[in-house]
Amino acid sequence: MSIKNLYGDLYITTQQQDVYGGTELRIAASPYLADLLKWVEDHRSAELHEQQLRNSDPNVKLAWDSYKMAVALSK
Numbered sequence: 001m002s003i004k005n006l007y008g009d010l011y012i013t014t015q016q017q018d019v020y021g022g023t024e025l026r027i028a029a030s031p032y033l034a035d036l037l038k039w040v041e042d043h044r045s046a047e048l049h050e051q052q053l054r055n056s057d058p059n060v061k062l063a064w065d066s067y068k069m070a071v072a073l074s075k
Contacts, residue, residue, distance in 0.1 A: 010033055015026040029037065054061045 010030050012027065012029045012033060015028075017024045017026075054064050
């Protein structure tokens with residue numbers, strides 16, 4: 001199975017194969033999509049780390065809440 005967009009150079013392909021004891025699934029993506037997925041993974045990891053910091057220190061949480069309030073008021 002292959003999923004392609006209008007441009008044709010972005011793709012995700014899957015390949016399923018029966019093997020002893022189960023099924024093997026292989027997924028491949030174009031280099032751009034692979035880099036994009038890696039960026040999303042790194043960004044999510046950084047977000048989780050920041051969230052842990054906010055949850056572990058009340059002063060950091062207060063500063064974060066103040067920042068979010070200032071952003072909300074500026075909109």
